[in-house]
Amino acid sequence: MSKQTNILQILPGNGWVAVYDESGEESAAPLVCFALVETLDNGNKTQDVRPMCADGKRIVFADDAANFVRVEELAEFEEGEEDEEEEEDAEA
Template sequence: MQDNIIQIMPAAGWVAVFDEGGEEAAQAVVCFALVESAMKREVRAMVAEGAQIGFADALPNFVRVEELDAFEEDDEDEEQDEEEEEDEE
């Protein structure tokens, strides 16, 4: 069954998070799409893949979607933890 996009909404400030060999990497979400498939509707994030736009959750190693600010805070916390561990050694 094919996914039908009903509506597209802007997604400024959101990222799709992917697992890149144990490290998390973020890719900007281009838009959110209200998608209908198999008689259900859901909102799915879309990201750019070269000249194409695709669903983030259909890509390999997709983990989640979150606000960019939250992702950056998590990244800063991890860096601080690593620095503290290095200082203890």
């Protein structure tokens, strides 16, 4: 029996990003929404909240990407980037 995933509800993803590992550097893509999904796998039902991003003209589950790392608030991600730049400047 195969997995079947159904989206039960979507919630806006404003202010949140999916963080990806791009050859050791982190990049972020804005979330379109969070989806409450129900998965049926061999008779077992599970529910999860999953992030979704735009991919061209489609909206896809961000956590399906092989290089997906985490979901983070945009402000926190940008703050972390500023901290890294300050550390690099201090090392120079």
